[in-house]
Amino acid sequence: MSNRARLEALLALINSAAQQAMALYEQVDGTVPSIDSAEFHPLDEALDQVELKVAVRTLEGACAQLCTTLAPPGHTAINLVQVYDYSCVRLAVRENITNILMDYPKGLHVNELAKKIKVEPKKLSRIMRLLATRGCYSEVAKDVYANTRLSLVLHSENPVRHMVNLHTESASKGGALIYENLKEPRTAYSYHPDHCPVMVANNKEGITGAFFDWMRQRDSTRESYHRSMQGLSIIMGSSAVLTQFPFNNYSTVVDVGGGIGAFSLPLAKVHKHVKITVHDLPEALTQARSVWARDCPEAIQEHRVEFSELDFFAQMPVAGQDIYYLRNIIHDWPDEESLLILRNVRKAMGPHSRVLIHDYVVRQVNREQAALEASKFGATMAPEPMLPNFGVGNIRMYQQDVTMFIMHNAKERTLPEFLELSDAAGLKLEKIWDLSEACVLEYTAA
Ligand SMILES: C[S@@+](CC[C@H](N)C(=O)[O-])C[C@H]1O[C@@H](n2cnc3c(N)ncnc32)[C@H](O)[C@@H]1O
Structure with a gap:
């Protein structure tokens, strides 16, 4: 393909992706949003935004690639940092x-x-x-x-604001220290959660331990953190799992490290037949009980939800349930700790149990690797001439990977990295549910 043909192809992708996004908005109420509208569009609050996210991924990726190709490099370089x-x-x-x-x-x-x-x-x-x-x-x-x-x-009542807050108040502090963290002998080769950039920044204020230790001691930070998980669910479009995965076929669900129920509270509203166990640390469950009492009291009255304390490194979850769901859990921990969690979940599984890991699955930037994963596991590849991982259209998974380093010395994982971990824990991958931004990896016992 000539350089001009590549640019023309990007323009065509932008046009078709934008048309697709407009049609999706119009399908809901006959209108498309405007930049200065002061109201949400009904599609903004839909549980399942997978189709919209698919269109926006191409739109953002192709726009950025076109601009980077046509703008002088100095112009683009300063745009990366003058933010x-x-x-x-x-x-x-x-x-x-x-x-x-x-x-x-x-x-x-x-x-x-x-x-x-x-x-x-x-x-x-x-x-x-x-x-x-x-x-x-x-x-x-x-x-x-x-x-x-x-x-x-x-707005103060919007959960996304709490995730914004976590970034502007904490992640940014650690983000400024990535270089020092990689070079300082104490932290450079360490994957200990205490040595992540944000906690090294906190050490200067006399705060020690790992991020979750710090949060245990600070009620307002912890409460905002747990609300931010409801925000992250909106940001990542994670609630689509409620319509895409066949929960109708299952009757018991364990939300491992479920926090205040960013996943399981909407689950209780949408799939009323399911009995839910929310496992987390005691402080998280105190907040969870009051959130559920306010937002879903019927699930408590009908005994459809139980809140059960669990340290997922030391204990196994409630045994023999249909689904063990771990959303944004494995990405919080380095490999050693992640393996402990998965082994404890594996111990709890019965012959019919399934494990669902809902996280970003980091896509390969290299075309050969991406093609290999596409043929082996059916992973989607961007159409040419886009970068195979959709480029900037998927930038959040790479940013979030760095956020996990900053906050926990942890990471988002590629598919081979997930497979290495799950093999070691005795889990067999059955299916990948691609929700456009994140994926749900469905496992049975190996
Ligand atoms: C990133 S949040 C994810 C929350 C929830 N799964 C969601 O998607 O909204 C991580 C959760 O792990 C919990 N957690 C951290 N350490 C834990 C431990 N040792 N045992 C159990 N839960 C823990 C935190 O309290 C928090 O709720």
Whole structure:
């Protein structure tokens, strides 16, 4: 393919992916969203967004590849690093700017906003202008700002805001220390969770141990962390598992490290026949009980859910259940700890039990490797001339991989890495459920 033909092919992919996304929005209520709309579209809150995510993956990947090809390299290089969006969003979140603007649907002058949050108005206006350039808030008249569909996500009641918070307050601290972590003799070759960049940053403030030890001692950080898992479920489109996996065929589900029930609470609402056990540490379960009492009291009254303390390194989950579900658990731990968890789950399994690991499965960037996985396991490859892993269309799994290093000295895994781990734990891969962003790996006992 000539260089020009490649660019033309990217343009065609952009066009067809965007058409596909528009059609999906229209199927729901006959409309497509606009950048300055101040309301969510009904599709934004759908449980299953797999088709939309498939279209957006191609759209984002092909757009980025086209821009990187056509822009001068210096232009693109500085775009990679001159990024203060997270810092500006941090201000918006800490000062509840979205909540304030809810009372002003026609917009609020930046001078008034500055008075309310006690900052210098001209500085604030530059931050608001940067955010509005990203579509987060809209400048409806000169220096007058209103909410948008994007800024609504920063509202204090929106779970995604808690994941934003975790990044702006913690991950960013560790992210600044990746270089030092790789070079410092104490941490360079260590996979100990205490030695991850964020905890090394915390050590300077006298905080020691691993991320989960730190959270145990801080109620507000822990509560926000558990809410952020409901946010991560929205971000990754993980609730699609509720419609894509045949839960109708199973009657008992164990949510191993289930937190406050980001997975199992919607499961209890959608599949009312299922009996659920939520296993987690005691502090998480205290929060879980009050969340369920508020958001799904019927499951408690009908004895469809049990909350059961478990240290998944030291104990096995409740035995002989149909499904053992581990979402965003294995990615929190290095190999040694992950193997302990999976071996304990394996011990609990009966002959009919299944294990579902729901995580990112990191795609290969190299075309030969990607083709090998596609032919062996049916993994999807991007159409040429896109990078085989959809490039920037899948950037979050690579960013999240680095986040796992920063927060836990852990990682997202490729398929061969998962297989090595699951083989060692005595699990046999039966099927990969590709939910576009993350996958569910379904195992039986080997
Ligand atoms: C990334 S969160 C995932 C929560 C949930 N699976 C979800 O998808 O929302 C990791 C969970 O592991 C739990 N956890 C950490 N260490 C644990 C341990 N030793 N035993 C049991 N659960 C643990 C945390 O409390 C937290 O709820």
